[in-house]
Amino acid sequence: MQLSVAEQSNHEITGLLYGQSNRVAISHLLTAVIIIVWYAKIIPLEHLLIWGAAVVFFVAARLALHRVFKRYNNSENNRLWMHALAGMTSLMACLYSFAFIYFTPLSEQQYVFSVGMAIIALSAVSTLLYSASVYIVLSFFIPITVPTTLYFLLAAGDIGTIFAVMLFFYSAIVLSLLKKVNEIFKKSVSLNFQYSQEIEKRKLIEKQLQDISRRDGLTGLFNRRYFDEVLDVEIGRAHRNHSPLCLVMFDIDYFKEYNDYYGHVAGDNCIISIAEIVEQLANRKGDLCARYRGEEFAIILPNIDITGALAFANKIQQHVQDKRLPHKASKLTTLQSVTVSVGVTNLVPFKKVKAKELIRAADEALYIAKREGRNRVHHKENNGLGHDLSN
Numbered sequence: 001m002q003l004s005v006a007e008q009s010n011h012e013i014t015g016l017l018y019g020q021s022n023r024v025a026i027s028h029l030l031t032a033v034i035i036i037v038w039y040a041k042i043i044p045l046e047h048l049l050i051w052g053a054a055v056v057f058f059v060a061a062r063l064a065l066h067r068v069f070k071r072y073n074n075s076e077n078n079r080l081w082m083h084a085l086a087g088m089t090s091l092m093a094c095l096y097s098f099a100f101i102y103f104t105p106l107s108e109q110q111y112v113f114s115v116g117m118a119i120i121a122l123s124a125v126s127t128l129l130y131s132a133s134v135y136i137v138l139s140f141f142i143p144i145t146v147p148t149t150l151y152f153l154l155a156a157g158d159i160g161t162i163f164a165v166m167l168f169f170y171s172a173i174v175l176s177l178l179k180k181v182n183e184i185f186k187k188s189v190s191l192n193f194q195y196s197q198e199i200e201k202r203k204l205i206e207k208q209l210q211d212i213s214r215r216d217g218l219t220g221l222f223n224r225r226y227f228d229e230v231l232d233v234e235i236g237r238a239h240r241n242h243s244p245l246c247l248v249m250f251d252i253d254y255f256k257e258y259n260d261y262y263g264h265v266a267g268d269n270c271i272i273s274i275a276e277i278v279e280q281l282a283n284r285k286g287d288l289c290a291r292y293r294g295e296e297f298a299i300i301l302p303n304i305d306i307t308g309a310l311a312f313a314n315k316i317q318q319h320v321q322d323k324r325l326p327h328k329a330s331k332l333t334t335l336q337s338v339t340v341s342v343g344v345t346n347l348v349p350f351k352k353v354k355a356k357e358l359i360r361a362a363d364e365a366l367y368i369a370k371r372e373g374r375n376r377v378h379h380k381e382n383n384g385l386g387h388d389l390s391n
């Protein structure tokens with residue numbers, strides 16, 4: 001299912017929000033310590049420790065939720081994860097509200113005042129941490145401000161009224177700023193997402209263009225330019241690793257007569273059929289098949305010795321013959337079907353050979369196969385060429 005940019009961006013935002021888990025955990029633990037120390041003079045320690053244990057429990061649950069999120073989140077269940085985070089955030093906020101209401105002696109002005117400061121500090125931090133989502137900010141902001149403010153307004157007399165008015169104005173400022181910051185944040189996430197999608201698309205197009213530039217238009221095999229590039233690289237590798245390398249070149253027999261008899265379109269189809277056979281046979285990692293020119297094909301076989309390459313060449317010749325593609329104009333009158341002649345050569349160990357020398361040797365082997373009657377394989381070692389590497 002294709003998701004919209006907005007949905008993908010929301011998914012990214014949820015990831016960012018969950019990504020704050022460690023910072024959130026540290027903030028809560030530090031705040032809990034400060035609250036316990038602050039109330040220690042007036043509240044029994046066991047009450048404070050029970051409350052502290054509840055904070056630790058929720059922090060651990062929040063971290064566990066983050067782990068589960070990392071494992072199971074995806075763009076489709078994004079809403080669910082947002083609600084889970086909002087639920088967890090609200091519970092933490094309720095825990096603070098509970099502490100402020102339950103622990104604060106209304107007669108002690110400095111405690112009432114300190115609760116106001118604590119709420120401002122906590123809601124400011126949560127606004128910064130969660131500015132990516134108004135929903136999550138509110139899920140912390142509302143449960144931490146509303147119950148405490150109402151309680152102090154109703155129960156704490158003048159100081160409670162001052163407290164409520166102060167928090168009301170503070171909340172109004174924070175929420176209006178939050179809206180702006182959130183819009184900017186969302187826009188930047190969405191732009192960032194579109195930008196990375198654009199880069200991905202470009203990379204894909206570049207890859208496709210590169211692939212097209214390496215392929216032969218008719219058969220889909222690699223083209224000669226790419227073949228020459230790879231042959232150079234493979235020869236270098238074979239020399240470095242002292243590993244074998246063989247080159248197979250083959251050509252359709254009496255193809256001029258085929259074209260003259262069946263026409264060029266049929267000739268093209270014949271070339272495509274031969275390409276399909278070669279592609280099926282040359283299926284080892286590292287094998288590279290190319291249409292070298294016209295009705296001539298070339299195959300690089302790395303890590304294979306001459307015995308293996310000859311077996312492979314015979315397989316090609318045999319498969320083409322067995323395919324029995326009609327060729328009424330073939331001078332191989334007993335068959336009257338499409339056949340190929342194959343030339344094989346191999347790197348001579350410890351002789352540094354250039355690509356064009358290897359190709360010439362394979363071409364000569366192919367020429368001999370033609371001369372000796374076609375529909376056969378000939379091997380020619382590229383002796384005498386190149387220079388000795390043994391000393």
Ligand SMILES: Nc1nc2c(ncn2[C@@H]2O[C@H](COP(=O)(O)OP(=O)(O)OP(=O)(O)O)[C@@H](O)[C@H]2O)c(=O)[nH]1
Pocket residue numbers: 218251252253254255256257259263264265266267268271293294295370374
């Ligand atoms: N249909 C078609 N014909 C092509 C293509 N490329 C080359 N040819 C033809 O292939 C023929 C090759 O002829 P030759 O080089 O004389 O070879 P041949 O007739 O196969 O003879 P031998 O190789 O000696 O058996 C020419 O007639 C080319 O025009 C192609 O892409 N499509």
